[in-house]
Amino acid sequence: MSDGQRDFDLDQFLPFRLNRAAEFIALRFAAAYKAEYGLTRPEWRTLAALGSSGRMTATEVGAHSTMHKTKVSRAVFALEERRWLKRTQDEDDRRAEHLELTAAGAKAYRDLTRLARDYSLELSELVGQEGLQALSSGLTAVEKAIAKRPR
Amino acid sequence: MSDGQRDFDLDQFLPFRLNRAAEFIALRFAAAYKAEYGLTRPEWRTLAALGSSGRMTATEVGAHSTMHKTKVSRAVFALEERRWLKRTQDEDDRRAEHLELTAAGAKAYRDLTRLARDYSLELSELVGQEGLQALSSGLTAVEKAIAKRPR
DNA sequence: TCCGTATGGTTACAAATGTAACTGTCTATT
DNA sequence: AATAGACAGTTACATTTGTAACCATACGGA
Numbered sequence A, B: 001m002s003d004g005q006r007d008f009d010l011d012q013f014l015p016f017r018l019n020r021a022a023e024f025i026a027l028r029f030a031a032a033y034k035a036e037y038g039l040t041r042p043e044w045r046t047l048a049a050l051g052s053s054g055r056m057t058a059t060e061v062g063a064h065s066t067m068h069k070t071k072v073s074r075a076v077f078a079l080e081e082r083r084w085l086k087r088t089q090d091e092d093d094r095r096a097e098h099l100e101l102t103a104a105g106a107k108a109y110r111d112l113t114r115l116a117r118d119y120s121l122e123l124s125e126l127v128g129q130e131g132l133q134a135l136s137s138g139l140t141a142v143e144k145a146i147a148k149r150p151r
Numbered sequence C: 001t002c003c004g005t006a007t008g009g010t011t012a013c014a015a016a017t018g019t020a021a022c023t024g025t026c027t028a029t030t
Numbered sequence D: 001a002a003t004a005g006a007c008a009g010t011t012a013c014a015t016t017t018g019t020a021a022c023c024a025t026a027c028g029g030a
Helices: A014-037 A041-053 A058-065 A069-081 A103-127 A129-148 B014-037 B041-053 B058-065 B069-081 B103-127 B129-148
Strands: A085-089 A097-101 B085-089 B097-101
Touching (some): A014 B103, A041 A058, A058 A069, A058 A097, A103 B129, A129 B014, A129 B103, B014 B103, B041 B058, B041 B097, B058 B069, B069 B085
């Protein structure tokens, strides 16, 4: 009873597959930092960006993690409220502000990276070394493409 | 001035990379079906699931595309309103209903698969054959893992 | 047959998100 | 200088999403 249009298979369609995999993988990790720290994803990403690359401006955080301005803005606000980051105005350009983790923020970041590492291990067990290897080199190719044709 | 915690790099963290890539790739395609047909992503996914696998129940659609019940429910409603799908109650189990594309729905599906194919080509040009190949086999590994440890 | 529980699907409400407009500051051109 | 545009960041509003409660039906004992 299946109709003739067997020339397209959703299960083969890359955007679909990629999305499903990303959701699965990200969600499992999100559960961890949500449960333990009550962080949202934009908040975790901002924390991670600052933790791993150091002092940055909000725009830079956004560019790095491809998050929209508003997401960053709200995440920064939330993290500031927790006293996990502090802002300082740029001396020369009074529009910009530099973001930096406080000691408490850095500690939280360290804890979370431990979680992240654990999860990476779990993943490599779950998915397998070769799978991860392939995935990673595929992603590198995509990242290059993104860099070439931004936005 | 960068602090010592150089042992974790967000740019290497798989959930992050996957998500960024998925967003980039899915968004570009989403723009197409959104602009041309005004479909949301859950709607497109539902249409695609029904178009490519034929008659299904809402729960099955959700399982297949890993969409939440409510997303499916709303997508089905929207597609029904457009007269792109019709429901029929199951004879034996009066809770369940089978979903099926109408002629108009099937036509839209066919149009959209053309778009999808075009996009696949564009992708393979943008990302490159080997990249896609690697990505695909990596995704296969993830999909196996998902199947093993569902949810 | 009656009761507890599971399941398909919808709906109400709250939280997250995107869009667009806005404030304030900077820069370039005149 | 003066003005027009660009840019950092925030805010208001509409849309989308997730959570939980809900209805109706089905199923599995006691």
